[in-house]
Amino acid sequence: MKIRENVAISTLTTMRLGGNARYVIDIEEDKDLAEAYHFADEKSLPTYILGSGSNVIGRDGGFDGVILVNKLHGIYVIDSDPAKIRLCAKSGDLLDDLVEYSVKLWNGESYGYSGIEALSKIPGTVGAAPVQNVGAYGQEIAQTLHSVCVYDCRDNLFKHMMADELDLSYRHSIFNTGDGVGRYFISSVTVELHKHWLKPPFYTSLQAYFDERGVTEFTPQVVRDAVAEIRAGKLPDPAEFASAGSFFKNIYLNEEEAEEAKKKDIPVWDGGKVPSGWLIEHAGLKGKELYGMRVSDKAALILINENAKNYADLARARQAVIDAVKEKFGYTLEQEPMELGDE
Ligand SMILES: Cc1cc2nc3c(=O)[nH]c(=O)nc-3n(C[C@H](O)[C@H](O)[C@H](O)COP(=O)(O)OP(=O)(O)OC[C@H]3O[C@@H](n4cnc5c(N)ncnc54)[C@H](O)[C@@H]3O)c2cc1C
16 A cells, blocks of 8 residues: 655646645555555544546645545446446546447447446546536436445445435535545446437537537447547646636526526526526636636636636635626526645
8 A cells, every 4th residue: 555645636636726635545456445544543634535636626725634546447347138238347447448448348239338428538537426426418427327336434344335325416426415425435336338329319519519410320439439529629638727627516496497597598408407607608707817717718617727826816716706607697606626625
């Protein structure tokens, strides 16, 4: 087990902000988990789990505790029948590698199993996917998640949990709410995928992509390639731009509120969803620079750290966006990424 001391959180997270963590431990095998939690217990320090750090913002005061960085790897077929397959991935694998694996598997008639192809190119690890129930282009992990294996650091044992025990909904699960926060280290994830391909109608921008090109065969690989191309055109590449993806959650309205919004020409999609990116753009902020942060000129929901000096700059930029949207539309935006450390 590798233990490092005084490591900058900015080097472990894609927003590239944050002070030092006292200890960082790489979790390379399941057996490292008990040892790492024991190490933290002995020192009476809190722990924090990190995958790729693409949905976590580091604060300036650093973290007087132990960060467990997930380096568990391996993808296995655990069960299959003529119609479906179960794939189990260790939680430190990249979600995109699991998608790539699934669309290339021979299914007895053709290549590819369907169920996670629209999640292509979402940055981050497999283990983080159930935490906020990642989703994109009409799919979310909840639709295919079968089960997870977790290390429960309260009871000090591994447990198997079925998807319906995880309370998955939009950006929500037992792992990011209440007592579940920090209690479970997800060590592997099992998804159940199907041989049948997705059928139209697709998510609006994906459908437009297919219509423009006259695509009529929606193999998992075709959908993956389309999503990858659409994302490359509008989302900042984490290797080049420091961001945490969508910085704010979309807003969900009840029926009455949705009717009110429509009267004001605010777009309301299925399920009462108001795209927060639209609100930010129509509050006049798309492409604007705020305290060293840039509201992306391609996708206004994304805040890019161009040259923010610290977390305090990000906090000022966040407040400016929240205030502008509140003033123009009356809605209060809520931040999507988690935060780590002291201010
Ligand atoms: C450019 C960009 C685009 C993005 N696009 C999307 C998108 O389309 N859809 C979407 O849903 N998200 C998107 N995101 C957000 C991000 O990719 C996801 O939230 C992803 O699941 C985070 O994975 P990670 O490994 O980086 O998790 P981290 O950021 O390291 O962790 C996220 C949270 O999960 C917890 N966690 C991580 N691993 C485990 C584990 N093994 N066990 C228990 N808890 C754990 C952490 O403690 C933390 O609270 C995007 C981010 C970026 C930078």
